[in-house]
Amino acid sequence: MPHIDIIGGGMAGLALGIQLQQKGYNTTIYEQHSVAGGLCTSWQRGAYTFNGCLHWVLGARSGISFYHFWKELFDIDQLSFYMPTERVVFDVPLPDKNGCKKFFFYTNINQFEHYLLSIAPEDATEIAHWCKQVRMIMPLLDYLPPVWPDKLLARTKLALKMIRLLPLLPFMRQWGKLTNRTYSQRFNNVFLRKAISMLYDAEMRMTVLIFAQAYAAKQVAQYPIGGSAYFASQLVARYSSLGGTLRLSAKVKNIIVSNNKAQGVVLSNGERTMADFVVSAADWHWTVFDALGGQYLNKALSRLQHPPKDEVFFSYCRLFIGVALPMTDVPHFARIATEPITLPDGTHYDHLEVETYNNDPTLAPHGCVTMAVNLLTREGEWWISLRKNNISAYRETKQQLETELLQRLEQYYGAEWRSRVEVTDVVTPATFYRYTGNFWGSSQGWSPRPDITKRLPIGYTLPQLHNFMLCGHWTEAGGGIPVAIYSARKVAKLIELNFRK
Numbered sequence: 001m002p003h004i005d006i007i008g009g010g011m012a013g014l015a016l017g018i019q020l021q022q023k024g025y026n027t028t029i030y031e032q033h034s035v036a037g038g039l040c041t042s043w044q045r046g047a048y049t050f051n052g053c054l055h056w057v058l059g060a061r062s063g064i065s066f067y068h069f070w071k072e073l074f075d076i077d078q079l080s081f082y083m084p085t086e087r088v089v090f091d092v093p094l095p096d097k098n099g100c101k102k103f104f105f106y107t108n109i110n111q112f113e114h115y116l117l118s119i120a121p122e123d124a125t126e127i128a129h130w131c132k133q134v135r136m137i138m139p140l141l142d143y144l145p146p147v148w149p150d151k152l153l154a155r156t157k158l159a160l161k162m163i164r165l166l167p168l169l170p171f172m173r174q175w176g177k178l179t180n181r182t183y184s185q186r187f188n189n190v191f192l193r194k195a196i197s198m199l200y201d202a203e204m205r206m207t208v209l210i211f212a213q214a215y216a217a218k219q220v221a222q223y224p225i226g227g228s229a230y231f232a233s234q235l236v237a238r239y240s241s242l243g244g245t246l247r248l249s250a251k252v253k254n255i256i257v258s259n260n261k262a263q264g265v266v267l268s269n270g271e272r273t274m275a276d277f278v279v280s281a282a283d284w285h286w287t288v289f290d291a292l293g294g295q296y297l298n299k300a301l302s303r304l305q306h307p308p309k310d311e312v313f314f315s316y317c318r319l320f321i322g323v324a325l326p327m328t329d330v331p332h333f334a335r336i337a338t339e340p341i342t343l344p345d346g347t348h349y350d351h352l353e354v355e356t357y358n359n360d361p362t363l364a365p366h367g368c369v370t371m372a373v374n375l376l377t378r379e380g381e382w383w384i385s386l387r388k389n390n391i392s393a394y395r396e397t398k399q400q401l402e403t404e405l406l407q408r409l410e411q412y413y414g415a416e417w418r419s420r421v422e423v424t425d426v427v428t429p430a431t432f433y434r435y436t437g438n439f440w441g442s443s444q445g446w447s448p449r450p451d452i453t454k455r456l457p458i459g460y461t462l463p464q465l466h467n468f469m470l471c472g473h474w475t476e477a478g479g480g481i482p483v484a485i486y487s488a489r490k491v492a493k494l495i496e497l498n499f500r501k
């Protein structure tokens with residue numbers, strides 16, 4: 001059987017390895033880091049595990065096609081998941097009509113609608129309109145994206161069922177251009193108007209937010225107990241059990257091409273490998289402009305050598321904290337009102353997003369908890385060049401950020417909380433870049449576009465280059481691990497077709 005080299009042992013590379021091994025191909029995954037999983041990772045600090053990635057996995061439970069995609073890779077049903085009653089609880093700078101300055105973003109759509117009506121009855125029509133969209137999308141998730149069966153009759157039946165997706169067209173047209181900030185202006189109630197403008201930690205498209213609400217309401221996206229590295233390790237185990245070769249600490253320097261055909265890879269230690277086909281499940285920008293030296297471009301790809309900042313999804317600065325307190329009385333996911341803070345990269349926040357992993361006993365010793373403060377930023381390039389050009393200034397900047405964040409958290413959670421902080425760690429876009437190579441430290445590839453059905457300029461193939469494909473969260477719209485494994489599934493099928501020719 002043909003041999004396939006896969007660059008990158010993130011979720012996409014691992015999923016592709018599994019799909020191809022199952023189809024009988026021989027594969028080798030080259031991963032630059034000493035562990036696989038890519039962005040989907042966690043790490044230890046003392047007795048605490050810091051969950052570096054997942055707050056939810058789409059397809060954790062049946063009712064959405066991604067569940068079937070996970071089942072193709074491993075037995076996801078044997079994992080435990082958690083779904084909070086409220087997806088987010090956040091402080092609003094003014095009170096609702098009952099004097100409460102918190103907004104509860106309930107998971108259950110009926111509970112959410114009742115809650116909204118109770119605080120803003122004057123907006124009943126708009127509230128009903130919004131919740132109707134979420135309910136309309138929930139049953140459609142089974143077909144998004146469709147899992148096409150091999151048999152013709154079954155395929156035809158599914159194609160007929162797809163007519164149910166037609167209501168999505170007017171939905172995309174109506175909601176595609178709205179963000180939570182522009183949508184909030186439709187509400188009369190001032191508390192609700194403010195709260196809707198704060199639904200996401202930055203301005204986000206309403207189509208994305210409504211889909212996320214539908215996932216939560218249907219309980220098909222949940223947090224995996226054990227955290228991100230444990231989740232990724234399920235794919236590593238499955239890949240190894242199928243006979244795949246995972247080479248860790250194996251950084252690829254470039255891709256060997258002869259007569260416009262990819263033929264293998266060169267590792268940073270000079271080792272050369274030969275293969276019948278090469279897939280890069282690593283960062284697309286590195287692949288196109290470094291590993292292939294910018295030889296295989298078209299106009300759209302050339303433009304993206306220096307993309308506009310808002311086309312690349314946010315990166316993060318994150319402060320991780322291990323606290324010797326159970327913190328069972330705080331919401332799992334909160335946005336708390338604190339003194340405003342401006343990152344040295346210029347990004348401003350008037351509140352902090354805090355995850356408290358009081359739902360996952362595996363991450364901390366009994367009676368203790370891990371927490372993470374998330375600061376979204378589009379200034380990845382700033383952090384990466386600071387680290388590259390002045391490592392001591394970079395370290396000082398991280399230290400200062402930690403001090404400022406802990407001060408604000410102490411004001412919010414109290415001096416007792418501060419005295420129980422046992423370990424901390426700060427990551428920045430430069431950390432994401434260093435460990436995974438993602439362009440500007442992007443956490444999910446591209447930003448969502450106004451029309452999420454529109455094709456991205458990056459596809460699976462590159463102009464004029466044969467025996468080569470791209471895979472991973474840069475190759476599909478939507479971002480996240482579902483997109484990574486979905487792309488792997490598609491690439492595996494395309495490779496199969498290629499070798500059948």
Ligand SMILES: Cc1cc2nc3c(=O)[nH]c(=O)nc-3n(C[C@H](O)[C@H](O)[C@H](O)COP(=O)(O)OP(=O)(O)OC[C@H]3O[C@@H](n4cnc5c(N)ncnc54)[C@H](O)[C@@H]3O)c2cc1C
Nearest residue numbers: 008010011012032038039055056252282443472473480481
């Ligand atoms: C803080 C955070 C929270 C997130 N939360 C969620 C969430 O709740 N749900 C969700 O679905 N998604 C979430 N995501 C997004 C998700 O983690 C990513 O979209 C997904 O993991 C991308 O997988 P990938 O395999 O495409 O890319 P990556 O994870 O980037 O994998 C690429 C791999 O290639 C390797 N590589 C790069 N260059 C080379 C080279 N030269 N040689 C060898 N190997 C190389 C890298 O080391 C890496 O392992 C989050 C991301 C972040 C950062």
